[in-house]
Ligand SMILES: [Ca+2]
């Protein structure tokens with residue numbers, strides 16, 4: 001009976017064609033990318049939650065680097081950069097740290113006198129770069145609480161002076177470390193140009209980390225020969241929600257369609273809290289009712305468990321994303337997801 005319920009449930013979910021929703025644009029000025037940026041904001045939802053502590057029910061976060069305005073001096077930061085942890089993001093680079101531009105000019109003239117001729121802001125006046133590296137990573141956690149790992153539904157960034165088709169890219173990683181998606185940022189000839197790439201996911205995929213390769217060299221030298229120097233402006237991302245304390249097995253990876261497997265949710269509420277509700281989506285379709293009929297309770301070293309046997313053939317060949325969200329008695333949420341590639 002249980003096997004029948006789960007097969008019927010999963011097949012009836014009739015998953016929509018899932019995947020990344022990509023918004024991108026490049027051009028000579030802010031107006032050239034504004035529509036793509038606004039569409040991406042709409043994809044993530046309103047409001048912009050600013051510096052509000054804690055994971056909010058919806059909306060998004062933004063960082064424009066413009067605090068202090070036109071008179072602010074250059075801001076130098078170590079790695080990890082913790083300045084925006086109140087917005088649920090920490091920045092890491094293999095380089096020596098980060099810089100938010102500022103006086104003497106807000107286009108990094110202190111790094112190289114030619115840079116004001118290369119770089120422009122989308123949100124005026126300040127822009128952002130890693131130092132001694134062209135690589136930076138954004139890692140998500142609960143806003144105001146970096147000890148609790150989190151994930152978002154999408155991330156986008158503005159870049160300035162992307163001159164090459166393959167110089168600048170973003171990689172999106174799931175909470176279990178799997179690379180979900182990667183794409184090069186659109187380029188356009190010229191200087192003082194702006195590019196935008198924003199990717200959100202509509203099938204339940206979650207992003208715990210974004211790795212950005214910004215140009216093909218670290219800032220410092222003149223942009224000569226094959227060098228393509230690129231720095232960043234606005235970061236825009238979905239509301240970070242805690243992933244910690246909610247584990248899904250199997251983790252992302254390949255599963256043979258001919259094999260049975262066991263879906264197990266392991267939930268470890270923080271001390272003093274308990275589970276009050278939850279929902280499960282398969283490829284964006286709500287399968288909570290089918291799984292509730294199937295789940296068997298138990299416990300493991302990872303906490304309280306809910307198991308459901310998934311019989312061979314219940315999922316069609318291809319990629320499937322399972323997202324789980326639970327509610328806890330302290331009014332907080334936990335959310336996690338896994339992506340299975342079903343192999344014929
Ligand atoms: Ca800015």
Ligand SMILES: [Ca+2]
Nearest residue numbers: 161163228229
């Ligand atoms: Ca460039």
